[in-house]
Amino acid sequence: MKAKLEPDCSPERAFEILITHRFGRMSAREQSLSEYARWEARFAPPEYAFGKEPNYFLKSCKTLLPQSGRALAIADGEGRNGIWLAQQGLDVLSLDFSPAAQRKARALATKRQVEIEFVQADVHAWDYPESAFDVVVEIFAQFSSPYERAEKWAGMRRTLKSGGLLIVQGYTPKQLEYGTGGPKQPENLYTRAMLEREFGGFGDLQIVEEEREIHEGTSHAGLSAVIGLTGRKP
Ligand SMILES: C[S@@+](CC[C@H](N)C(=O)[O-])C[C@H]1O[C@@H](n2cnc3c(N)ncnc32)[C@H](O)[C@@H]1O
Numbered sequence: 001m002k003a004k005l006e007p008d009c010s011p012e013r014a015f016e017i018l019i020t021h022r023f024g025r026m027s028a029r030e031q032s033l034s035e036y037a038r039w040e041a042r043f044a045p046p047e048y049a050f051g052k053e054p055n056y057f058l059k060s061c062k063t064l065l066p067q068s069g070r071a072l073a074i075a076d077g078e079g080r081n082g083i084w085l086a087q088q089g090l091d092v093l094s095l096d097f098s099p100a101a102q103r104k105a106r107a108l109a110t111k112r113q114v115e116i117e118f119v120q121a122d123v124h125a126w127d128y129p130e131s132a133f134d135v136v137v138e139i140f141a142q143f144s145s146p147y148e149r150a151e152k153w154a155g156m157r158r159t160l161k162s163g164g165l166l167i168v169q170g171y172t173p174k175q176l177e178y179g180t181g182g183p184k185q186p187e188n189l190y191t192r193a194m195l196e197r198e199f200g201g202f203g204d205l206q207i208v209e210e211e212r213e214i215h216e217g218t219s220h221a222g223l224s225a226v227i228g229l230t231g232r233k234p
Pocket of ligand 1: 039050055074075076077078079080081095096097098101121122123124139140141143
């Protein structure tokens with residue numbers, strides 16, 4: 001059963017209703033509101049924490065993108081990746097739970113003269129529509145615990161059309177040695193074996209592990225251990 005939103009409620013209230021529906025009244029406050037507040041505080045300053053330019057790995061996937069179609073940008077934050085996808089001719093839905101990030105994403109989209117649909121929702125609980133997107137992109141969304149990741153990735157698989165393109169970029173456990181961005185929980189980081197287990201059935205599967213300098217905003221800065229995946233849903 002879906003959560004019922006109150007008509008004309010604020011984004012903050014809408015989010016509280018959604019997570020209360022998902023976790024129950026007590027744990028909603030304990031678990032997700034603190035995480036939500038953490039991201040809101042992080043996005044409060046006017047600077048773009050992850051920069052305004054697209055992630056380097058996403059940009060390197062340009063030739064794989066269709067010339068038109070729908071793209072879903074998971075946890076798209078301040079919009080740099082969703083906006084770039086829209087500039088490539090795609091109809092983009094930018095999904096994130098942070099109103100502060102989405103305000104900045106809207107401003108950047110206006111400045112870049114592209115239209116994007118924004119949805120404020122928890123990516124672990126969103127009702128991913130079946131076979132709705134030609135492209136699904138997840139860039140640095142490693143806030144998910146293993147349980148949450150399973151929910152999120154099941155939704156992402158479901159919502160991709162057959163033949164649709166999946167693009168994922170995240171940090172590997174080696175990133176804990178560099179400390180130049182990303183989560184501190186080792187279980188949230190991605191390995192080749194994990195990606196092969198989850199997406200091994202995808203066509204044209206490419207997984208690239210590398211250590212490289214990344215400078216994307218102030219939040220991702222320095223030598224980094226990253227892994228990127230591209231593949232097509234069977
Ligand atoms: C590391 S940032 C990356 C943002 C963007 N993908 C980029 O590369 O610039 C992680 C994003 O996930 C969002 N986020 C964290 N937990 C979330 C959740 N449960 N549901 C939706 N968004 C979430 C945050 O608001 C933030 O925008």
